[in-house]
Amino acid sequence: MRLLLGLNAAASYSVVILAAWLSACFIASVYRRSLLKRRNSAMELLSSEGLRQDGRSATCLRTMKCKLGLYDRPNGSAFMQMGNTQVLASVYGPKEARTSKVTTGLGECVVTCTVSRVAACSAERLKKPRDQRTRATSNLVAGALQEAVRGSKYTGSQIDVFVQVIQADGGVTACCVNAACLALLHAGIEVNDYVTACTASAVPTAAHTSTQTCALVDASQAESTGGCEVTVAMLPNKDRIVALHTCHLLHQSQFDAVLDMALYGCQQLYQGMHNEVENFLQQHHAIMSHR
Secondary structure (H helix, E strand, O other): OHHHHHHHHHHHHHHHHHHHHHHHHHHHHHHHHHHHHHHHHHHOOOOOOOEOOOOOEOOOOOOEEEEEOOOOOOOEEEEEEEOOEEEEEEEEEEEEOOOOOOOOOOOOOEEEEEEEEOOOOOOOOOOOOOOHHHHHHHHHHHHHHHHHEOHHHOOOEEEEEEEEEEEOOOOHHHHHHHHHHHHHHHOOOOEOOOOEEEEEEEEOOOOOOOOOOEEEEOOOHHHHOOOEEEEEEEEOOOOEEEEEEEEOOOOHHHHHHHHHHHHHHHHHHHHHHHHHHHHHHHHHHHHHHOO
């Protein structure tokens, strides 16, 4: 009897070990397939000539369009488009701070931001215009603008920024920061410097292994799938980073290349935004001179 019990226990133990081994093999095979699928999809991002599917090189930004003064009701408004990503921003203020909702210190100017999304802005229809992701984006945009605004000029006041994402196709957070910066400038709010943001993505390519990646500036939604994104907001003239956000894990040895690519994109965006502001001021001055 004892012998039979011992044999049954040994058989049960062997079955458990076999099941655990089979489960581990299955998980490992699935993981290898997912890595191979991600690598194969990422290999297609860059051709042998170093060009992406849309003809851009790794250091080339998407087509940027921006416009100031879309609405009369807000104190400032702007439209920003980076590729297929489109964002509207409006600014109300400076005005007296609402102490019931915003705690301000003595002689402090507070910048608040609310980011919302259109239900059909992405491939999947959204149920709510605001969620945890938009709240995180709101905090990042508000923090970046807080560093740019010259707070000593607006002591005890509050500036409200409202951003709406019309279409999302990669680099949404960076586009929100850039649109909000242009809206601040249109509102006539004094700033220490422009605040520009850009996203860089680290993806494996055919010329790189799984531990070595290629950095792509201003990646679209399709290009950033399966890679790591780094969004940087900086003051370009002061050469100072004011916000940084990463999606997914990235090794420290790869981080410098992606960060440098994002900073390069910020400088390029600054030139385009500055040219648009100068053109707007020239047109506005021409209109005022004819009155």
